[in-house]
Amino acid sequence: MRDVDRIEPTPVPRMLQAPLRPYQRAGFDWLAFLWRHRLGGILADDMGLGKTVQTLALLAHARETGERRPFLVVAPTSVLPTWRAEAAKFAPELTVRLVQTTGRVSDPPGRDAPAADVVVTSYALLRLDEAAYAGVEWAGIILDEAQFVKNPATKLHKAVKALRADAVYAITGTPMENGLGELWAILSLTAPGLFPSARRFREEYIGPIEKGKVPENQEGAPYRAARLARLRRRIRPLVLAPHEGAGRRRACPRQEQRSWSSSLPRTVRSTTRRSQRERQKVLGLLDDLDRNRFIVFRSLTLLRLMSLAPALVDPVHARLPSAKLDALIDQLAELASEGHRALVFSQFTSFLQLAADRLQTAGIRHEYLDGSTRRRGDVIDAFRSGDAPVFLISLKAGGFGLTLTEADYVFLLDPWWNPAAEAQAVDRTHRIGQTRNVFVYKMIAAGTIEEKVVALQRAQGAPVPVGDG
Template identity: 45%
Template sequence: MRSYQAYGAAWMGSLLEAGFGGVLADDMGLGKTVQTLALLQARREAGVAGPALLIVPTSLLYGWQAQAAEFTPDLRLVVLHGPARADSRDEALRADLVLTTYPLLARDRDWLAGQDWPLVILDEAQTLKNPASQMAKTLREIPAKGRLALTGTPLENSLQDLWTLIDWVNPGLLGDRTRFQALFRTPIEKHGDAEAQARLNRRLRPFLLRRTKEEVASELPPKTEILERVDLPKPQQALYETVRSAMDVRVREAIASRGLAAARITVLDALLKLRQVCCDPALVKTAAARSVTESAKRARLHALVSELVAEGRRVLVFSQFVEMLRLIEADLTGAGIPTLSLTGQTRDRAEVLGAFARGDAPVFLLSLKAGGVGLTLTEADTVILYDPWWNPAVERQAMDRTHRIGQTKPVFVHRLVAAGTVEEKILDMQARKQALADALFDDKANAAEALLDEATLQDLFAPLAT
């Protein structure tokens, strides 16, 4: 293990011995899995009784099993997944590590809550960001002597994400949600209160460990981000304006009748339609859209990927829209460029990942939701983000599928953004969210202002900039 990884495993062990929980929030790609396995191996060797329960996204089951087999083969691992998982429950109670998934929590709630778990661990713990969700309620009902959370993005959207996580790890540390809102969230998010930010940081520091790649993995090759603004052709511009003006009216009416908070779903749906126009008119299911055959970003992606493959590069292409990935796949297949794809509908993820590792195709198409976390794809050296997402942490997760320990080649990240559209406004919002996240780890940083207000909405639905 690297020295910082050994320290991380020891840090988690020390907290648990003292009766506290902790959040290992190392940057993506620094080996949170290995550090956790080292902790579990140490607990086994120390004779700690009872199994640890590890809860992961379904997409990461295979990765955890593979890394446990490689690094800690002596650990007795039982996976509770699939229709016959109840048959393994007795065996699970004799194991060192029990592995299950977030979607199964509600179904297995009674059994999980009926055991006394020495340790419960959440991987990709940012999944636990809505305190009112059924998942969050179920997790609170599972008894645990110790709790650990693993996440490269402890804050995704707001400080409420952080409160939910910390309140599960160490209940009461940040007060109840109402008190946290008054003492920290409102002063920091609304007013940029540096003193409140410093108080929050001091309270969190003993229980949250974060190291960045720049600090502990300076040997990693460089990562270069390239922002490419793509001009929409006239027909696509006209479609964008048609959709924008209709959505602007719809959003204003919703806000006037129900208020900004209650109209949130309407706002997000309207923004979704604008983003679909930017990606490809084929995603927009209207008669007007069917008459628009030009797609600037799709054409640019085709040309870019053709150039990269000709240079011998291996490329990851991320989009939030599965239908968009299918259109890209058809374009590249027609051009004789082999592809693999990974989405929420992919049945055998392990086979697809193995095929890419073997070099069966130079291009890997991934949905941001299914392929943006937990994967190690250091065979690739180029990442293309086809459409920007509100949250910079989610995009960094996608980039870091390849820019992580094990990478030996310089990594290039291409962002395709439709010029003058809502996609450029999304980049501005990303910067503000990043400032809020940075402030958690830097007492001198200024907290970001509120992220969605009426002025921001006016900007998002502004006419196409030329």
């Protein structure tokens, strides 16, 4: 864990009813150190390794050392019940108030805030009731799943910036998903004076590190390396991210492999003409991508859908087989017969619905979760406590706030340009508490745009590490 060993240990709060693992203890010591100096920071620990427990330890520590103002925790709506349950389990002496309705139709969120140790609300409610939350003098702000505020141009980011607090802490496994600009956006909230100018940050770091823009009198690679080293030095005190594997080794191993499927000749003949037309359209529009961005994205989406099942693009192809779906059902049936349980992820809910229909036809019990699921908690509990061997989950709905160590297989049905999305899906089951090996299958349709996506992932390599060096 980097240099946190040099930080003076802080006594674990008396009210915390959870044994902290060594890396969690180091994270708590770091958070407590920042709090003593009223500094914000980013806890960018790996997913599933107890960031909530470390944060609750900080809140309990602040309470026991005399802080009487409330902390505000802002989280995705689906995660609010988790915060209440975790607080009741690990720090039951903390008074936690959950705000789940807008102040426009209910009590203003700040009215009872002084009587609570912790107020937990959603990003949506913060955005809607910005003035009410900004009117409270908070001790500190906790931004759970802080990637929600990675865009500084949004009203939500501005609402967070308007809050009054001694310090802001971002809790996220992915402080940077697509580029350094997202890291700057989160640091502008947690450490507003560190990089005050977005323009200068782009010129000094994003340009050379991501885009290879270097002065004419400098060599590219050495200059880029120097800029990256400087960035790491500057953020090191305020970003805690363990080396890869620091906590992973406490979970059982996982094995990943790609599973290739080839379409049947009949399917290929029926879709080749449409695929070629969409490819030519994309190639013809790339010269003016800014103007044609929407059309290009639509064509790429159609190509991806055809890789999954022709019926998703044109109902005329409803009877054409999907090689990927056939392979998936065969594997799930075999796993179910052997007593295994699997999570199945896709970005396309329409494809998940096709998978659900095929599972039902095959007599394989399953649960289903996407963004339209109203009783999300009930569906999750049904899988965790039931015996359905398959859980179909949309990537967007299941990318955070889930712990499903009951499963030991993960199927990723459609690769995407950003591997971080896939990593988040896998981490739903490969977490602390997993007692079995986890097997991950990335299903790829041969001869389709999915091969290009995989090649792009390889070309991109690993994301730029921001928390260690």
